[in-house]
Amino acid sequence: MSVLLSVDDLRTSFFTSRGEVQAVRGVSFELRPGEILGIVGESGSGKSITCMSLLGLLKANGKVIGGSARFEGRDLLQLDERDLRKLRGDQIGMIFQDPMTSLNPTLTVGEQVMETILRHRRISRAEARKRAIELFELVRIPSAAKRLRSYPHEFSGGMRQRVMIAMALSCDPKLLIADEPTTALDVTIQRQILALLKELQSRLGMAVILITHDLGVIAETADRVLVMYGGMVMEEAPVRRIFAWPSHPYTRGLLASIPNLRDGTHQRLTPIPGSPPDMRRPPEGCPFAPRCPNAMAQCVSALPPIYEVEAGHGSRCWLHHAQAPRVGGINEAVPA
């Protein structure tokens, strides 16, 4: 099967007055055309920094220090700022958590959408305007032509996110990177935006990387899931599999931490003890070992590789080693 984006051993650090923060420590994954890849993880897991590294949007003190990211035959990590600018908003669209910070408050949204189109396409202003109206209709902003003349503050949070989506889609991207696109929205509006994203994705056939901390959003939207922790991918699997048969103790811990909506009983939650690692001094072994209920001596001293527990299902845990002790649910026989 063809691959749209292939990330290999991406490493990104931030150089701060208090030392080097190793935000991304060797992330690899592939994305196929038309696929929705969910990246789930908690704050500091490296999920957003992974995507910012691909887009060349790291803050000044951040630096990609290794790896490659092949997109359409080119390594994104080797492109200069000029080429990256050409790519962003054209072949790769982006939307972020807070649309207000990504929009210019002094320009009408119409001017901003048209500007994006004109930057990438050699067409007249009239044609760009026509395209902008089409896009507003596509994302279902009512009275599209009229709303082009509005300023960002005149829109609600949900409508602003629709504007951002329209802008991201303006040049028919092959890849859309959506970083917590519904986190700041109310639940009924989140529902509208997720439905819109899914519909547009299947209609336009683009691939999507959806970054979120919300396992519910992942379950409803993604085809395949990466679970990140401590700057690394801990588990990777098709979405049904990750919920039905989580194989990494961290993924299992995350799922046990959230209340089960279908189960009415007041079952006590099972939290993950402790807190995430300090990425200035990441643990030598498995980053999750200090909080892991199944940790062994080996886990503290050496980083486990990713074991393929099933075709397309990988898990970075020593328990998958042939000589590891048997632990219920993690390394016992896995149903296909």
Place this chain on the structure above:
Amino acid sequence: MSDTPLIELRNLTKHFTLSSGLFGRGKVVLRAVDGVDLTINRGETLGLVGESGCGKSTLARTLIRLFQPTSGEMRFDGTDIAELDERQLAPFRRRMQMIFQDPYASLNGRMTVRDLVAEPLEIAGIGDAASRRARVDELLARVGLNPDHATRFPHEFSGGQRQRIGIARAIALNPELVICDEPISALDVSIQAQVVNMLEDLQDEFGLTYLFITHDLSMVRHISDRIGVMYLGKIVELAPNEALYRAPAHPYTQALLASIPVADPTARRDVVPMRGEIPTAIDIASGCRFRTRCPFATDLCTSAEPPLRELDGGHFAACHYADRVMARQMEVA
């Protein structure tokens, strides 16, 4: 224990007057809390849910008199505290405490953890320095922090630990009511469960009553005994939590519950997204305030405001068609 409910709100309102127009000459009224009746019993957890702008946080802040109510009654253990002055209010303030969403913003960064947790004791004039010190150590241990954390500053802690400091402060004076305003929203998933379990333990141990405000509809079901749903300043549904999730009787509650993303990829997804946006509390529709987004609205909903009425055993809803909505017999208008 007396039978008097800990909290009784009768037609409580909190309106804000805002200036409008270029020179601020126009005045508009924002009806943030617009006639709330609510009882909170001792030892229970009442969950309050709703989307941004529904008035749930304003209600909480009015209840602890950070805001002066515009009208209505606000009884705490039988005494109406709506009109009390600061001096009269002091003994009541001690009995109700609040935990905020962002503990970092609510903790003074220049104070050590010891001073932060001792502060409420000092303000209330409880004990001498030595006994307060002992009490702080006891509180820190109770919320799962080490004694050597006491000399550190808030910025040295993670979000979950800061929330523990906030909780230690809130329980320092042995309050009866603790208002938890989005206490876990800013925390990571793995930490949320730690904090929720701790809140449950503290409730068991000290008999606390919680008003738990959140937009997280999964967590509120887990932690609450009863749940109130707010929409544009009013409670539109109030029910024991299982009844609410099993048989929601207000169309807004139905839409809200159907919108929750479920962490199960095999779950059925036949949800029609609710239409429209949340209106502001400035121009509230006549009749039923939800009618502009309601799929079932009729002429009656435009002309008459539905009262919050009891359907069965403690299940209340403010909808003219609540019985049919609950039985899912309504036709989309």
